[in-house]
Amino acid sequence: MKTPSIRVQGLRPGLQVRGLDRGMTPVADWLCSCGHHERATGRPDVQQLAARVEVGTCPHLAAGSRAA
Numbered sequence: 001m002k003t004p005s006i007r008v009q010g011l012r013p014g015l016q017v018r019g020l021d022r023g024m025t026p027v028a029d030w031l032c033s034c035g036h037h038e039r040a041t042g043r044p045d046v047q048q049l050a051a052r053v054e055v056g057t058c059p060h061l062a063a064g065s066r067a068a
């Protein structure tokens, strides 16, 4: 019997922010459609990450070809 491919549960492509409650440190997880994962911790970093990423757009695979 072959080993089935494992899918990470609870993480879907996109930007997920949690810890926005008062007194908590916000944490943002960005899972790119290419599989790249990035985490930002702290409100400034979370805001920067949220401003930088475009959900559904992968900046990694297109790094070589800039489209102005």
Ligand SMILES: [Zn+2]
Residues within 6 Å of the ligand: 032, 033, 034, 035, 036, 058, 059, 060, 061
């Ligand atoms: Zn990517």
